[in-house]
Amino acid sequence: MEEQFNQPQRQSSIGVLILFFDTVQKWGRGLWPILLLYVVKFDELNKYYIFLGIGVFLIVTAVVAYLKYLNFTFYLVDEDEEFIINEGILNKTKTIIQLDKIQQVDINQSLIQRFIGVYELNVDTAGSAKEEGKIKAISHPLALALKARLLDNDKKIDISSDRQAVVEEEGVEKESIVKISFLSLLKVGVTSNYVKTLGLILAFFTTLYEQSKIFIAESDFDEEQFDAYLEQRSVISSIVFFFVLMFALVLIINLIRVVFKYFDYKVAKQNNSLLLSFGLLSTKNTIVKPEKVQIVTVTRNYFQKKMNILEIKIKQATSSDKEDRKSVIEIPGCNENEKEAVFELLFQKIPVKGIVLKPNYRKLVFSVFLSMILPVAAFFAFAKYVQPVFFDYSYAVVLYLLFVGLIVYFGFQNNRLYINDDFIIKQSGAWDIDNKIIEPSKIQAITTSQLFWHKKANIGSIIIHTAGGNLTFQLADFSTVKHYVNLWLYKVETSNENWM
DSSP states (O other): OGGGGGSOBOOOTTHHHHHHHHHHHHHHHHTHHHHHHHHHTGGGSOHHHHHHHHHHHHHHHHHHHHHHHHHOEEEEETTTTEEEEEEOSSSOEEEEEEGGGEEEEEEEEOHHHHHHTOEEEEEEETTOSSOSEEEEEEOHHHHHHHHHHHTTOOSOBOOOOSTTOOOOBTTOOOEEEEEOOHHHHHHHHHHSOHHHHHHHHHHHHHHHHHHHHHHHHHSOOOHHHHHHHHHHSOHHHHHHHHHHHHHHHHHHHHHHHHHHHHTTOEEEEETTEEEEEEOSSSEEEEEEOGGGEEEEEEEEOHHHHHTTOEEEEEEEOOSSHHHHHHTOEEEEEEOHHHHHHHHHHHHSSOOOOOEEEOOOHHHHHHHHIIIIIHHHHHHHHHHHHTOGGGGGGTHHHHHHHHHHHHHHHHHHHTOEEEEOSSOEEEEEOSSSEEEEEEOGGGOOEEEEEOOGGGTTTTEEEEEEEETTEEEEEEEEEHHHHHHHHHHHHHHHHHOOOOOO
């Protein structure tokens, strides 16, 4: 099967439908104001022209999709070890990817692709801010064979009919490491992503509130009667109801997101790599090679600790902060034994915390000033000179100081840098405690800094740069920091290990 890649290949013929839906989606995003206008003014417009316009739009989209299909080819050049993709209708593009630069190859399947019976193959390299190669419609056996070749797997593969199947080399046993149960996903859903989900809900309700004000202003709604009704309701009851509603929505949204995204999550060991497959409506299959891993983060909060679950995030080499956030590989709902099994494969040993570096008390003082004293002073200054009615809400300041004070204190207490011969572990967080783990061999550069007023106290900061992101620790004992910086740089210069 491998020899066929030396000749230009097209996507699956039925993939024209995928390209059609993809083109409709892209054009729909660009033309949504016009589409919205058609929906709002539907009764006022001539129906004949509306349906004629829709028909023309679909025909043009179908023609464009077919031309995209005809002009999209991919093939391998064995002599130069290159993977080449040609695409474009009027503006022709040729993407050349060196095989030794390929970091990751994913086989994904959306809901539409599942109905049609094709898969999507994505090729990612460390030097790109996005996926360099994307084949939207390819058969599963062909996708598996191509993935094996791109990842320098020259052995024959055994194709599985299961939609979750991943690359399996002939004669190589696949050992299951982690299988996240549905119960574990429920635990993750109710114990994570509170702030992010709450922000989305608040944004939704803010928009809804603004739209309701416009509706009331433009309608014959009796606003005085509505205000009288509100005055009859207890303010405390309204506040309690609001928080209960927010809490319920956060839990529901988190549960739905986690279950849909990570359903049937499996992690297996094969050929010294991690094979991951997950997803309910949109499935994803990917492979993680230990030598390409830059930073591993273990995240856990109090409730997750009691439930014996945690989340592992794996970062590989990236080219920008934006891509860094999007390319994180997450393994949710692991227990301690499963975490150790993953670490054994990624690091060949279990990371342990060694010598501990603590931040100086000045970091706590600065955090208190920046997040507590300054905002409170601004609040009272605004209330005194601009809007005196704000003094009626002074009780909220106490709640704010209590809440932020706890976050600042526990954030300071959990801020630690642990160092041993094999690992550097940065611990941080107030509620969700993150432990970022890197190996000294992954270090690409180190930046140390010391403000002149910190010299007498012998404190300073360090930034450890890797291809997967930076690790920062501030206001530590500067003599100890410099000692370990020299040691790490010496190891990097004398080591034969590759950073990826």
